[in-house]
Amino acid sequence: MTLALIIITLVVFGVLAMRQSPLWQWGLAMLVIGILMQVGYGSTSVLGFVLACLPGIILLLLSVPSIRKATVIKPVYGMVKSILPRVSRTEQEALDAGTVGWDAELFSGKPDWTKLRSIRPLTLSAEELAFLDGPTEEVCRMIDDWDARNNLTDLPPEVWQFLKDKGFLGMLIHKEHGGLGFSAQAQSMIVSKIASRSVAAGITVMVPNSLGPGELLEKYGTPEQKEKYLGRLAKGQEVPCFALTGIHSGSDAGGMRDIGVVTKGTYQGKEVLGVRLSWDKRYITLAPVATLVGLAFILKDPNNLLGKGENIGITLALIPADHPGVEIGRRHFPARQAFMNGPVRGKDVFVPLDFLIGGTAYAGQGWRMLMECLSTGRAISLPAIGSTSIKQTLRVTSAYARIRRQFGIPVGVMEGVAEPLGEMVKRAYTYEAARRLTASMVDEGQRPAVISALLKYRTTEAMRDSVDDAFDIHGGRAIQDGPSNYLFGGYMATPVAITVEGANILTRTLMTFAQGVLRAHPYLYKEIQAAQNPNRREGLDQFDTAFGGHTSFMLRNMVATFVHGITNGASASTPVENDVARCYRQLHRYSQAFALVADWTTVTLGGQLKSKQKISGRLADILGDLYLMSATLKRFEEEGQLAEDRELVDAILADRIAAMEATFGEVFANFPNGVMANAMRFLCFPLGRRARPASDTVNYGFVQAVLRPSSFRDRLTFGVYTTMDPDDVTGVLEDALAKVTEAEEIEARFVKAARRGVIERRLDRDAIDDAVSAGVLNDNEAGIMRAADEATERVVAVDDFAADELVAPREHRVAAE
Numbered sequence: 106m107t108l109a110l111i112i113i114t115l116v117v118f119g120v121l122a123m124r125q126s127p128l129w130q131w132g133l134a135m136l137v138i139g140i141l142m143q144v145g146y147g148s149t150s151v152l153g154f155v156l157a158c159l160p161g162i163i164l165l166l167l168s169v170p171s172i173r174k175a176t177v178i179k180p181v182y183g184m185v186k187s188i189l190p191r192v193s194r195t196e197q198e199a200l201d202a203g204t205v206g207w208d209a210e211l212f213s214g215k216p217d218w219t220k221l222r223s224i225r226p227l228t229l230s231a232e233e234l235a236f237l238d239g240p241t242e243e244v245c246r247m248i249d250d251w252d253a254r255n256n257l258t259d260l261p262p263e264v265w266q267f268l269k270d271k272g273f274l275g276m277l278i279h280k281e282h283g284g285l286g287f288s289a290q291a292q293s294m295i296v297s298k299i300a301s302r303s304v305a306a307g308i309t310v311m312v313p314n315s316l317g318p319g320e321l322l323e324k325y326g327t328p329e330q331k332e333k334y335l336g337r338l339a340k341g342q343e344v345p346c347f348a349l350t351g352i353h354s355g356s357d358a359g360g361m362r363d364i365g366v367v368t369k370g371t372y373q374g375k376e377v378l379g380v381r382l383s384w385d386k387r388y389i390t391l392a393p394v395a396t397l398v399g400l401a402f403i404l405k406d407p408n409n410l411l412g413k414g415e416n417i418g419i420t421l422a423l424i425p426a427d428h429p430g431v432e433i434g435r436r437h438f439p440a441r442q443a444f445m446n447g448p449v450r451g452k453d454v455f456v457p458l459d460f461l462i463g464g465t466a467y468a469g470q471g472w473r474m475l476m477e478c479l480s481t482g483r484a485i486s487l488p489a490i491g492s493t494s495i496k497q498t499l500r501v502t503s504a505y506a507r508i509r510r511q512f513g514i515p516v517g518v519m520e521g522v523a524e525p526l527g528e529m530v531k532r533a534y535t536y537e538a539a540r541r542l543t544a545s546m547v548d549e550g551q552r553p554a555v556i557s558a559l560l561k562y563r564t565t566e567a568m569r570d571s572v573d574d575a576f577d578i579h580g581g582r583a584i585q586d587g588p589s590n591y592l593f594g595g596y597m598a599t600p601v602a603i604t605v606e607g608a609n610i611l612t613r614t615l616m617t618f619a620q621g622v623l624r625a626h627p628y629l630y631k632e633i634q635a636a637q638n639p640n641r642r643e644g645l646d647q648f649d650t651a652f653g654g655h656t657s658f659m660l661r662n663m664v665a666t667f668v669h670g671i672t673n674g675a676s677a678s679t680p681v682e683n684d685v686a687r688c689y690r691q692l693h694r695y696s697q698a699f700a701l702v703a704d705w706t707t708v709t710l711g712g713q714l715k716s717k718q719k720i721s722g723r724l725a726d727i728l729g730d731l732y733l734m735s736a737t738l739k740r741f742e743e744e745g746q747l748a749e750d751r752e753l754v755d756a757i758l759a760d761r762i763a764a765m766e767a768t769f770g771e772v773f774a775n776f777p778n779g780v781m782a783n784a785m786r787f788l789c790f791p792l793g794r795r796a797r798p799a800s801d802t803v804n805y806g807f808v809q810a811v812l813r814p815s816s817f818r819d820r821l822t823f824g825v826y827t828t829m830d831p832d833d834v835t836g837v838l839e840d841a842l843a844k845v846t847e848a849e850e851i852e853a854r855f856v857k858a859a860r861r862g863v864i865e866r867r868l869d870r871d872a873i874d875d876a877v878s879a880g881v882l883n884d885n886e887a888g889i890m891r892a893a894d895e896a897t898e899r900v901v902a903v904d905d906f907a908a909d910e911l912v913a914p915r916e917h918r919v920a921a922e
C-alpha cells in the first residue's frame with residue numbers, strides 16, 4: 106500500500122510538473138492523495154484527515170490570487186528585490202539591443218527544433234557568388250602578407266585602390282545608397298576568404314563593414330547624412346573609423362571620460378548651436394588613414410538647450426578628419442600587422458549639431474545604437490576571421506603533414522601528430538557550421554547578442570588553438586619567418602582577434618551567461634523588471650505572474666532533468682527519426698540539464714552573478730557547447746548527411762558532450778552552496794558522469810582522410826583561398842600535395858629500397874638516379890618521383906636573409922630614438 110501510494114504520488118507530481126500545471130491542480134491532487142492515504146490505511150481519525158488534507162487545502166487557498174499575494178508573494182517580493190541582480194541603464198540597453206532565438210530554446214531546456222531547422226541554409230545570391238569568385242579571388246591573388254606586414258607595414262596602394270573601387274568597403278551599405286547591399290552571409294564569406302590570405306587585409310575590409318559609420322548611418326542617420334556620406338563611403342571616397350575605446354575606458358567603454366558640452370559656437374563663419382568636444386581615443390582601426398571619424402562621447406547640456414536635461418548620455422558623432430582640432434595621432438603597430446591603427450584626439454573641438462549621428466533625436470542613445478550594431482556585427486566579423494584561420498591552418502597543415510617526412514614516413518601518419526591534427530579537423534567542421542548558422546540568423550533579421558558574444562570568444566579561442574597546433578605540427582618551418590611563411594602573420598594576429606569587440610575573458614565570464622540568462626531565461630528578466638518597477642502595486646502583480654511561472658518551470662526542470670539523466674535522453678525529443686535522432690536527443694538532454702543548472706545558479710547567486718565569474722564562465726562554455734552541437738547537426742543535415750562526414754560529426758558531438766559533462770562537474774565542485782550542488786549533481790547525472798570523448802581510432806581515421814586531396818578536405822576548408830600555383834606562398838603546398846599523392850606508391854617502393862640499403866639518400870648522390878640504375882624505378886616513375894621530390898624541397902625550404910636585411914633602416918631608428 107505504502108509503495109503504491111508513493112508511486113502514485115510520484116507519477117502524479119511528475120505529470121503535473123512536466124505539464125507546468127497551475128497551482129489549483131497541485132492542490133486538488135494533494136487533497137485527493139491525502140484522502141486516499143487515509144482511506145487506504147482505514148483511518149477514521151478526524152485529525153488524521155485534516156493533517157493529510159492540509160497541504161492540498163493550503164495550495165488551493167494559495168491559488169486564490171489575493172490570498173497568495175498577501176501571504177507569499179509580498180514577503181518573497183521584498184526579499185527578492187534585494188537578491189536579484191540589478192540591471193543598470195547601459196546593461197538594460199545592451200539587453201534590449203539584441204533579440205533571442207535559438208539561445209532561448211537552449212535556456213528553456215525544451216528546444217523547439219523547428220526554430221533551428223527553419224533557419225535558412227547557407228544562401229548566396231548570384232551576384233554575391235560572382236563577387237566571391239571574381240573580385241574577391243582577384244584581391245586574394247594580389248595580397249602578399251609578408252610584403253604588407255614586413256616591408257610596407259600597410260597594404261600596397263594598388264590593393265587599397267582595388268578594395269575601394271570594387272566596393273569592398275561598402276558591402277553593408279544598401280544598393281540605393283551606392284553600396285553593394287550584400288547579405289551577412291556574403292560579407293562573412295568575403296571577409297573569410299580575404300583573411301585566409303592575410304588577417305590584416307581581412308581586418309581592413311571587416312572594419313568599415315562592421316560597427317562603424319557606414320552601419321550607424323544606414324540605421325540611424327538623418328536623410329541629409331545618408332545623402333552626404335553613404336555613397337562616398339560605399340565607393341571608398343571616404344575611409345571611416347570608429348572611436349569608442351579610450352585610455353581609461355577599454356572593456357568598460359561606458360566609463361569613458363570623453364565629453365561633449367552643448368553650447369553655441371562658430372561653424373563656417375556662422376554662430377550655431379553645437380557641441381564642444383574633448384576626447385582622447387586609442388587603438389582605433391583605420392584611424393591613421395581615416396577621412397571620417399565616428400566618435401562616442403558623453404553629452405552634457407548644462408543649460409538644457411536641447412530640452413533633454415543636463416546629462417544626456419552617450420552620443421555618437423561623425424566628424425571629418427580634417428575638421429579643425431581633430432588630431433589623428435601617430436600609428437600603433439598592433440601585433441606587427443599591416444592594418445592601420447592609432448589614436449585620435451581632440452581638445453575643445455566645436456562641431457555643429459548636424460554632426461551628431463541621427464541628429465539630436467538620437468542624442469543620448471549612443472550606447473543602444475552601438476549595442477544594436479554590435480549584436481549583428483560581432484556575429485559576422487570575428488567568427489569570419491576566426492573560422493577562416495581555423496580552416497586555413499588545417500588546409501596548410503594537412504598538406505604539410507603529408508609532405509613532410511621524418512623517420513621515413515609522413516609526420517601526419519604518426520599518432521602523436523595525428524592527435525592535434527584531429528582536433529584541427531573537428532574545429533574546422535564545427536566553427537564553419539557555427540559561422541554560417543549565425544550569419545543566416547542575421548540575414549533573417551535576428552540580432553543575436555548572446556550568440557554573437559559566445560561565438561566571438563569560442564571561435565577566436567579555437568583559432569588560437571588551431572594556430573598553435575599548426576605551429577607544433579610544422580616545427581621549425583612555421584617559426585622561421587619570411588616571404589614563404591604562410592602561418593606567421595595569422596599567429597601574430599591571433600591576440601588581436603582575442604581582444605577586440607569585447608576581450609575574451611570579459612566576454613566569456615561576464616557577458617555571455619549573465620546577459621544570456623537575463624535575456625533568454627523565460628521568467629527571470631520579468632521578475633527583475635517587476636522588482637525594479639517603481640510602482641510597487643504594479644510590480645507585485647507582475648512579480649506574482651512571473652514567480653508562478655518560474656516555480657512551475659523549476660519543478661518541470663527537476664523532473665525532466667532527472668528523467669533524461671536516468672534514461673540517458675532516451676525519451677528526449679528529436680525532429681528526425683533516422684539515426685541522427687540519437688544526437689538530437691542528446692542535445693535535448695544536455696540542454697535540459699543546462700536549463701536547470703543555469704536557473705538554480707542564478708537564483709542562488711542573484712546579485713553576485715557578475716562577480717562569480719568562474720561559475721558564469723563555465724556556464725557560458727556549456728551554452729557554447731550546446732550551440733556548437735546545434736550548428737554541427739544543422740550543417741550535417743543541410744549537406745545531406747554525407748556518409749564520409751558521419752564519423753566526424755559523431756566525434757564532434759562526443760567531444761562536446763564529454764566537455765560539457767566535465768564542465769558541469771567543475772560547476773558543482775565549486776558551487777557556493779554544497780546542498781544545491783549535490784542536488785543538481787544528482788538530478789543531472791543520477792548514474793554519474795559517463796560521457797567519453799571520441800576514441801583515438803575514430804580521430805585517427807579522419808586525420809588520414811585529410812592527408813590527401815579529396816572532397817572531404819575541400820569541404821573542411823570550404824571558403825579559404827586556394828591555388829595550385831607552385832610559386833604562391835600556399836600554392837606550393839597544394840602543388841606538392843598533388844605530386845606527393847601521385848607518387849605515393851612509387852615513393853613507398855623507393856623508401857623500401859632505401860630501408861633495404863639498395864639506395865641511399867645522401868647529399869652527394871642523386872638517389873632517384875640510383876634507384877633507376879638499381880632497377881627500383883623506371884624512367885617514368887623516376888619523373889613522377891622527382892617532381893614530388895622537388896615539390897617537397899620547395900615546401901620544406903625556409904627563408905634566410907643577409908644580416909643587414911634584418912636591421913631596420915638607420916633613419917627609422919634615429920627617428921624612433
Ligand SMILES: Cc1cc2nc3c(=O)[nH]c(=O)nc-3n(C[C@H](O)[C@H](O)[C@H](O)COP(=O)(O)OP(=O)(O)OC[C@H]3O[C@@H](n4cnc5c(N)ncnc54)[C@H](O)[C@@H]3O)c2cc1C
Nearest residue numbers: 347348349350355356388389390439605606608610611615
Ligand atoms: C588591434 C586593435 C584594434 C582595435 N580597434 C578598435 C576600434 O577600431 N575602435 C575602438 O573603439 N576600439 C578598438 N579597439 C579596442 C578594443 O575594443 C579594446 O582593446 C578592448 O575593448 C579591451 O580593452 P583594453 O585593451 O583596454 O583591455 P582592458 O579593458 O584593460 O582589459 C584587460 C583585461 O581585463 C579583462 N576584463 C576587463 N573587465 C572585465 C570584467 N568586468 N570581467 C572580467 N574580465 C574583465 C579583459 O577581458 C582583459 O582580459 C582595438 C583594440 C585593438 C588591440
